[in-house]
Amino acid sequence: MADSQSTNMSESRPRTGSMSQASENSQTAAEFIREQLSLEAEAREALPYQFDTCTRDLGAIRQALFSCLTCNPPPINPADPYVAAGVCYSCSISCHGEHTLVELFGKRSFVCDCGTTRLPETSPCTLRINAEIGQKGGVIAEEPTAGNKYNQNFRNTFCGCKEDYDPHQEKGTMFQCLGLGTTEDGGCGEDWWHPECVVGLTREEYKKSIEKLKAEEADRTPKKAANRITKEVSVTREETPANEYSERRPSIVTAIAAGNGVDGNDIAADGEDEEDDDLPPPPGFPNEDDFEHFICYKCVEAFPWIKRYASTPGFLPPVYIDAAKNVSDTKGTPSSITPNGESKKRKAEDDVDEPTESTPMAPPKRQKSEGPVSALVGIPETTTLPLAPKKQNSSTCKLDLFALTPTSTTPFSLFLKPDFRDYICRCANCFPSLKPHPQLLEEEDTYEPPISEDGDPNGAPSVGTGSLLDRGEAAFSNMDRVRAIEGAMVYAHLKEKVKNFLQPFAESGQAVGAEDIKAYFEKLRGDEKGIEEAAGGAKKNRKDQDRNGDGEDNRKEQSGY
Numbered sequence: 001m002a003d004s005q006s007t008n009m010s011e012s013r014p015r016t017g018s019m020s021q022a023s024e025n026s027q028t029a030a031e032f033i034r035e036q037l038s039l040e041a042e043a044r045e046a047l048p049y050q051f052d053t054c055t056r057d058l059g060a061i062r063q064a065l066f067s068c069l070t071c072n073p074p075p076i077n078p079a080d081p082y083v084a085a086g087v088c089y090s091c092s093i094s095c096h097g098e099h100t101l102v103e104l105f106g107k108r109s110f111v112c113d114c115g116t117t118r119l120p121e122t123s124p125c126t127l128r129i130n131a132e133i134g135q136k137g138g139v140i141a142e143e144p145t146a147g148n149k150y151n152q153n154f155r156n157t158f159c160g161c162k163e164d165y166d167p168h169q170e171k172g173t174m175f176q177c178l179g180l181g182t183t184e185d186g187g188c189g190e191d192w193w194h195p196e197c198v199v200g201l202t203r204e205e206y207k208k209s210i211e212k213l214k215a216e217e218a219d220r221t222p223k224k225a226a227n228r229i230t231k232e233v234s235v236t237r238e239e240t241p242a243n244e245y246s247e248r249r250p251s252i253v254t255a256i257a258a259g260n261g262v263d264g265n266d267i268a269a270d271g272e273d274e275e276d277d278d279l280p281p282p283p284g285f286p287n288e289d290d291f292e293h294f295i296c297y298k299c300v301e302a303f304p305w306i307k308r309y310a311s312t313p314g315f316l317p318p319v320y321i322d323a324a325k326n327v328s329d330t331k332g333t334p335s336s337i338t339p340n341g342e343s344k345k346r347k348a349e350d351d352v353d354e355p356t357e358s359t360p361m362a363p364p365k366r367q368k369s370e371g372p373v374s375a376l377v378g379i380p381e382t383t384t385l386p387l388a389p390k391k392q393n394s395s396t397c398k399l400d401l402f403a404l405t406p407t408s409t410t411p412f413s414l415f416l417k418p419d420f421r422d423y424i425c426r427c428a429n430c431f432p433s434l435k436p437h438p439q440l441l442e443e444e445d446t447y448e449p450p451i452s453e454d455g456d457p458n459g460a461p462s463v464g465t466g467s468l469l470d471r472g473e474a475a476f477s478n479m480d481r482v483r484a485i486e487g488a489m490v491y492a493h494l495k496e497k498v499k500n501f502l503q504p505f506a507e508s509g510q511a512v513g514a515e516d517i518k519a520y521f522e523k524l525r526g527d528e529k530g531i532e533e534a535a536g537g538a539k540k541n542r543k544d545q546d547r548n549g550d551g552e553d554n555r556k557e558q559s560g561y
Helices: 002-012 019-024 029-046 087-095 202-218 262-276 297-302 304-309 323-332 372-376 469-477 482-506 514-524 527-548
Strands: 061-067 099-110 293-295 412-416
Touching: 061 087, 297 304, 297 412, 304 412
Parallel strands: none
Antiparallel strands: 061 099, 293 412
């Protein structure tokens, strides 16, 4: 009876400090280093560029921007004034890495606002040289650039529907306007648009139409037989080139897309997400493969001379902000117009120099490496070649050869083909209107920071993104001699203290848990008493294990420091 009571008491007593519990909450130094290197490798994959240099010294350039909602939270009332600010890629990581960011992608003629009066002094720029102390970091209250232009995107508000963007709820693709005008001009300032909003549908109407289509499709689809596989789904991921901004979706955070530890359930979930994101375009919205850029109706109305290009070579027919009108016009509107006014339908065999493959959310591009001879090989004799632009006489206006401006008063958006610049009129009358919009004359270059070197597979360092140990050693080697000696002495002193703390764990075979480390540093006051108290706690835990009968487990997960 006594033995039974003793056994029951032993079973009911909590096994505090047991080796099994310590194993779950601990890791060896080698495991920690491997995990750290793996995390850094994932970070380099998600953030491939160096982030050690602010772009402010480069002046006004087209670059990827981020808006920090932590430093500049937008007001609840959209009508209230708001001081917007945009930071470059490097500052978004080095200066605002723990903040809530809105990824805006490319904006033209912009200078980084980090370290200026547009941001609070509590968030200085850590990448630029502080003129007062002559060292890097602590830059605040500089005068912002007057030429920067801001729109509602900096508030995390997008499109004509003025909705806040939530990457976890948003489905489908948004498209960025080429941006003829800023908000001061009546344009959108390179805003992002939902396809349904471009054609005049509300978001709710579009969602209902999608649900209706899915319901009709479900009624037509035969029911699955029990225990049978009726469809095999293959999920692939393709990266959009870093310089493609016109068909990418903005997001609040940059996701880390690493392939480590992905199981079947994760792949299935990704497959469902891919299918959900692949929503059909609303009626009247062009196919993504048919255009390269688009100009929203706001910018078209702000610069009405661009309306004359609708339905001309290089431009698709107008897409009105009227769903009913788009559907009716699509039935009888030709896809392109020849100079003599005849309609010409595009056929599959006519698209000789159009690529057949496409990447997600970005229209395909022509192969510029193909020569004129190789491009003509294999073309049937009956094929009608696309209209080739000729050198223009400055006194002749191309637009006089085509149809007149659409007479409808309904605002519309323009969709531009990849070669639209070849058909832009540069005559003496048209060029003054084009000059303020260089993006219509030649393709823009978007600045990208230098790519971080890949390094070895185990996570070797690269400039600006190496491991913490290597970056610490690099900083140590750049110190002056006196500070370097003082730092080495402090390091040696701390190393000896930590070694004395870890010694009892090594002798007893007890694993070092996170709580042990935390308790040690809380007690560490730079004297011997603190070390003895922390080390004594480890010996006491060992004695408790022996008293509870747990001492026979002699696993050694931490064999020493």
